[in-house]
Amino acid sequence: MKKHMFIVLILLAAIQSVPAQDIFQQKLYAPELVLKYRDEAGLSSDQVEKIKTLYNGVLTGYNNKKWDLDAAMVKLEQLIAVPNVDTKAANAQLEKCLALETEIKKMRLSMLISIKNLLTPSQQSKLDAHKDEPIPESAITTSLNDNQRVVVRVRPGPEAGSTKPLYVIVRGDTRKTADDMPADINPDDIESIEVLKGESATSVYGKWGENGVIIVKLKKKTP
Incomplete structure (x- = not known):
């Protein structure tokens, strides 16, 4: 991954051409x-x-x-x-x-x-x-050329010292959590992706959502 x-x-x-400063x-x-x-x-x-x-x-x-x-x-x-x-x-x-x-x-x-x-x-x-x-990390104006999407991609999971978000894989009534996006997921099977941060993540997933939650909803399998 x-x-x-x-x-x-x-x-x-x-x-992209991003200056050092x-x-x-x-x-x-x-x-x-x-x-x-x-x-x-x-x-x-x-x-x-x-x-x-x-x-x-x-x-x-x-x-x-x-x-x-x-x-x-x-x-x-x-x-x-x-x-x-x-x-x-x-x-x-x-x-x-x-x-x-x-x-x-x-x-x-x-x-x-x-x-x-x-x-x-x-x-x-x-x-x-x-x-x-x-400037605090939470600021929305720290830098115009920062790569904040990368921060979300590598944020921590529940284990101490980790820097990963929590992944939640949903298919129908089945909901699984993971520290990484499963490599065997076919992109064509993805129905939607939702990103939760801050209180919206911790209110549902507690300490496991402290570093963000990425919810991947998969399409229902056809019989």
């Missing part, structure tokens, strides 16, 4: 950073409320696209995991992944630009002093 995941990364890297993060301002140092930068209450509104307005759409991208990446990995890969299907799925990634980056870029345009040059200068501070 790790080998197939690596192949996915190679495919994506081959058509995220120029967007260096030139723009994440809402987490701006709101943390609002007093030091001298933001008005009106600026604070506008930035909160911008962030909250993007959050739902971002999460929806991110979950769709995670599921699309799972499907891509399934397509290239079989002994004889359908090149046309794999390329089509890769295009879906890249299209979703582009939409996510555009959403983030638009929000970051809007936030910067709300700040005065003096405020931007004061915030620049904190640009090298790490």
Whole structure:
């Protein structure tokens, strides 16, 4: 499974040009950073409320696209995991992944630009002093060129120290859990893929869902 995941990364890297340093993060301002140092930068209450509104307005759409991208990446990995890969299907799925990634980056870029345009040059200068501070992993604006789908792909399972999500394979009334996507699943048998994160995962699967849950629903077998 790790080998197939690596192949996915190679495919994506081959058509992406990602600089070593995220120029967007260096030139723009994440809402987490701006709101943390609002007093030091001298933001008005009106600026604070506008930035909160911008962030909250993007959050739902971002999460929806991110979950769709995670599921699309799972499907891509399934397509290239079989002994004889359908090149046309794999390329089509890769295009879906890249299209979703582009939409996510555009959403983030638009929000970051809007936030910067709300700040005065003096405020931007004061915030620049904190640009090298790490931003929480949960932030949706940490980087415009990060590969967050990979984080979901290798997140931990229930065992201590692991970095895998929990896989739930569903066929009819049968539901099985696994630490990895079973290699013998035929992509044509997949009916749908759902990705759960955070409270939506732990509320159903407890500690087993702490690092995300990928639910793969298979088509019912015909008699």
